[in-house]
Amino acid sequence: MTKHNCIVVNLDKCLGCFGCEVACKMENDVALGEHWNKVLLRGPFGDYPNQVRYPLPAMCQQCADAPCVHVCPTGASYRDPDTNIVLINKEICIGCKYCMMACPYGVRDWNVATKTVEKCTLCGQLTARGELPACVKSCAGGARFYGDLDDPTSDVSVELAKYAATDIHTLPNVGNNPSTKYIMTSIHGEWKESE
Amino acid sequence: MSVQWSLVLFTAIAGTGAWMFACTGIAELKGLGKKTAVPTTIVALILAIAGGFASLSHLSHPERVFGALGHPTSGIFMEAVLLGLIVLCAIIYLILVKRDAAKSARKLFGVLGIILAVVFTFACGMSYEMSSRAVWNTFTLPFAYLGTAMVSGCAGYLLMTGICKDDIASIETAGNETLLGGIVSVLTAFIYGCVSGAAGGSVAALFWIVVIGCGGIAPIVFGKIAGNNTAKATAYGVIALAGALVGAIAFRAIMWMIGTTVINVFGTVL
Numbered sequence: 001m002t003k004h005n006c007i008v009v010n011l012d013k014c015l016g017c018f019g020c021e022v023a024c025k026m027e028n029d030v031a032l033g034e035h036w037n038k039v040l041l042r043g044p045f046g047d048y049p050n051q052v053r054y055p056l057p058a059m060c061q062q063c064a065d066a067p068c069v070h071v072c073p074t075g076a077s078y079r080d081p082d083t084n085i086v087l088i089n090k091e092i093c094i095g096c097k098y099c100m101m102a103c104p105y106g107v108r109d110w111n112v113a114t115k116t117v118e119k120c121t122l123c124g125q126l127t128a129r130g131e132l133p134a135c136v137k138s139c140a141g142g143a144r145f146y147g148d149l150d151d152p153t154s155d156v157s158v159e160l161a162k163y164a165a166t167d168i169h170t171l172p173n174v175g176n177n178p179s180t181k182y183i184m185t186s187i188h189g190e191w192k193e194s195e
Numbered sequence: 196m197s198v199q200w201s202l203v204l205f206t207a208i209a210g211t212g213a214w215m216f217a218c219t220g221i222a223e224l225k226g227l228g229k230k231t232a233v234p235t236t237i238v239a240l241i242l243a244i245a246g247g248f249a250s251l252s253h254l255s256h257p258e259r260v261f262g263a264l265g266h267p268t269s270g271i272f273m274e275a276v277l278l279g280l281i282v283l284c285a286i287i288y289l290i291l292v293k294r295d296a297a298k299s300a301r302k303l304f305g306v307l308g309i310i311l312a313v314v315f316t317f318a319c320g321m322s323y324e325m326s327s328r329a330v331w332n333t334f335t336l337p338f339a340y341l342g343t344a345m346v347s348g349c350a351g352y353l354l355m356t357g358i359c360k361d362d363i364a365s366i367e368t369a370g371n372e373t374l375l376g377g378i379v380s381v382l383t384a385f386i387y388g389c390v391s392g393a394a395g396g397s398v399a400a401l402f403w404i405v406v407i408g409c410g411g412i413a414p415i416v417f418g419k420i421a422g423n424n425t426a427k428a429t430a431y432g433v434i435a436l437a438g439a440l441v442g443a444i445a446f447r448a449i450m451w452m453i454g455t456t457v458i459n460v461f462g463t464v465l
Contacts, residue, residue, distance in 0.1 A: 035461045058460040067325060073271035074262035092262045095255025096271060097199075097465055104327035106459035115255035172457050174326040193458070 004149040005083045005122060006062045006179040007136065008156040012188045013143035016041065016055030020135035020144060024059070027123060027134035034109045036060075036120045037135055045192050052189040057135075057144070059120035060107050061171055061178035062086055068099035068108065077117075085124070090116040104174050122146065149179060159183070169193065196454050197464050201253035203447040206319040206340060207347065207440065209246025209278055210312075214348020215239040215355070216285050217312035218372055220305030227365040228356060232292055235355040240285045242351075247278055270322025277315040284308050316344040328454045330391040335383070336450070342383030343406075343443040346376035346414045350439040353421055354432030363425045370422025373414050373435050380439070381411030384446055391453060398449050406449065410442010 016039060024030060024037040036059060043053030066086045068077045076093035079086050088099075093116040100108045100117060108119045123133035127146070131137065136144040147154030152161075160168060160181060169182045169191045184191050216239035222228030228235070251257045263272050288304040290296075320340025323331045353369040384406050388394030393402050414435040421431035 038460055040460060058458075067327060071269055071325065073266055073269040074259065075266050076262075092259055093256065094259045094262065096253065098269075098271065100463065100465055101323075101454075102325045102327050104457040106456045106461050106463055109461050109463055174329075174457055176326065 002081070003083050003151070004179065005085055005127075005147065006149055006156065006181070007059070007122065007133070008145040008147075008159055008181045008183065009057055010143045010145070010159060011054055011056070011182055011184040013141045014055050014057065015141040015143070017140050019138050019140050020057050023134040023138035024120070027126070028121070030109075030118075031111070031113065034111060034118070036109065036118065038107075042192060045190070052192075054184065054189050056182075056193070058105060058107055058171070059135075059180075060086060060122075061105060061176075061180040062122075064177035064179055065175060067102040067104070067176050071098045071102045073098065083122075083124075085122050086119075087121055087124070088117055088119060090114060090118070093117055104176055105171055105178075156181070196451050198448045198451040199253060199465065200448075201249050203444055203451070205246045205250035205253070206316075206344070207246075207443045207447060208249060209243050210316045210319060210340070210344025210443070211347040211351055211440065212239040212242025212246060213278075213281050213308075213312040213315050214345050214376075215242065215351045216281060216288075216348075217309045218349055218352035218369065219288070220308035221372065222352075222365060222368065223301050223305035225368065227368055228352075228361055229365075230359040230361045231352070231356050231365060233289065234359055235352060236285050236289050236292075238351070238355065239348075240282060240289075243278055243282050243285070247275075250274075270318070273318045274315070274322060277311060277318055281308070281311045281315060284311060312345075312348065313341065316341040319344075323450065323454075327456050329457075330393075330453050330455075331450065333387070333390050335387040335390045339383040339387035339446060342376075342380040343410060343439075343446045346373065346380035346410065347436065347439040347443045349373040349376035350414050350418070350432060350435035353418060353428060354436050357421070357428030357430075357432045366425040366428045367422045370418045370420075370425075370428070370431075373418025373421065373432075373439075375418075376439070377411050377413075377415035377418060377435075380414070380442065381407055384411065384442075391450075393449050393453055396453065398452055401445055402449055405445040406442050408442075409438040410446065413438030413442075 040056045044051040074092045076089045077099045111118045136146045145155040145159045147156040167185045170178045291301045317337045320337030349372040353373045356366045356369045417431040417435040421428045
């Protein structure tokens, strides 16, 4: 059965320590100045003393209708038929950067050395042997989860099930239907990415 | 976003070539431009191929470009196929003219040239319609690509009629085409400028002076003058073409300058 693997980030638990960003770089040998995963510090929003800020770790959002896959002229950007994960075959990437233009979130980066586009692979080299992606494994706050959204027993589904629908967010959807979910309750702050 | 000059020059140059061939097709249908037909088609071919090379220079791995043939739905594939068809049409038309073939056959390829110029220049703009970039994601963008390429091609054809010392009727028609192209360019660019905000934002000066002024008003004025004063068609053609090309290039550059994503997490500048 086809899976629907993705990452869920619980921002109520996120420390903003940048550990996921560092772990990603170490595991995937991402060069200095390049990213597959990056933690943005959002805010402060609002007026003193009612101000809110939160860390926003962001990587490929594994869109259900991925525009990067639609625009790729060679099929280098493709969706893995088994895991539903959007991947890049760097051997046939022509470096047109069309996918980088089409990505609504700017979470694809340019590898200067190979002159091809790269992005988060959900650490396929680790998950293929039953391990978790490096960012999930190393998350100090236990804020990151990996698994199949369609499997109710997976880590992501179990974590999402703990929260109301109003506490579960995605980055702005412009028709691409991002799969990555962010959990943030009103106790912690107010989700501002949809504005 | 930084301006992707290879892509800017690709659509501007190849679009100009496509519309120069289209103007040759119009002249063929009207029985005009006999002296201009062959030289203009050769120039159109050169421009189409030069545009293609400009596009290739954007790629970091051009040696893998034939992989695009396996994905017939992408915008790049559409542009490449349409440009290839224009080149093929122009070569066949050249052979037909050189062999003094039947007029009906020449007219057929003239009509094909017109249709392909419209579709190609429209498709070039359509490739950039993507939901990730709100100011690109409007149907007015491909029309503006079409309009700004049309005026460049018409002005280029006017220049060729002057250089080749074609008959007065041919130059008058070329002048009127340039005037019409200028009107289409002004209208389509203006509508896109209003929809995208380019007409009023930080690039407003560039938009009004270069895109509308040089790229639209100048060809309208000098196309009209050239139609009335055919003896100086070359000089007026040079001014109209220079203005139209600068306008077409500026329009495309502006599109890149204002194109921002929903969120730019990595802060990557293309």
